[in-house]
Amino acid sequence: MSKTITAQDLHIHFGHGDETPLFKWLIASFLMGKRIQADIAAQAYRVIVEKRQRDTPRKLANCSHRELVAMLGEAHYVRYDETTAKRLLALAHKLNDEYAGKVGNIVAASADRQAFEQRLAEFDGIGPKTVEIFMREAGALLFP
Template sequence: MSRQERVVRELVGAHGRTYADEAGIRLKDTPQPLYRLLVLSHLLSARIRGSIALATARALHEAGLRDPRRMAGADWQERVDALGRGGYRRYDERTATQLGDAAELLNERWGGDLRRLRREAGGKVPELRRLLQEFPGMGPAGADIFLREVQGVWPEVAPCLDAKALQGAE
């Protein structure tokens, strides 16, 4: 067993909950949970407390903005209001625009299904990371969060231990 595998085992044993788990996302390889993870990763990548990002992801879900079709179909104010209900006020206006634009991109380019993005990447993690960063507001940190979380359902991503995860593990 490699050092990374030992670290992962120890961390999961001690802290066993993922961000998706905390946000109420039952992660599986289907379009809606993957989309909700994409939104959560976007929220978590901003300079805002993780607890607020998690609450906001739940608020967006409760507002019905749980898939890219609904997110793109919602007007900007609906998105701002849902972000505000989650406590995500600092970046709410910009994030509302980014979420709408990202949902439109996902719908137009990959038919609303992140599994198609995965297929386009050919299972290559660097290409997955690059494609994820094409979504408005999704930078390297957001892409890394998504990849860390999705490795349970996209096995070719595992083990995914970026610098932030390794720093926390140390």
């Protein structure tokens, strides 16, 4: 069984109205939602968000596919590196284009938690597991 990695483990601290930790946790959840070891997913998060400072949707969207594949490779996240890079870029672009780059705008566009979860699942590569991981830590903040 894979270890459960929390936002706190990744030094992500949520605050009301603070968009950056929500995006960081979304990226971490996205990476951990795949069939890959949690430690490798956490390392991929650290490489992309901390080392390469792709900590906003705009910064992530400005990566090339090749750069993202290289970052994933650096973290040994190689099993799904090509598709993950493609889907991370799609996530960043959709978040920028449809929600002005803010997870909070997905919340604002959703009638309730269920509608929010459905909107999250509309992002390519986000399935039930990723939604579950994301909501495990952000749900109470977004829907008190």
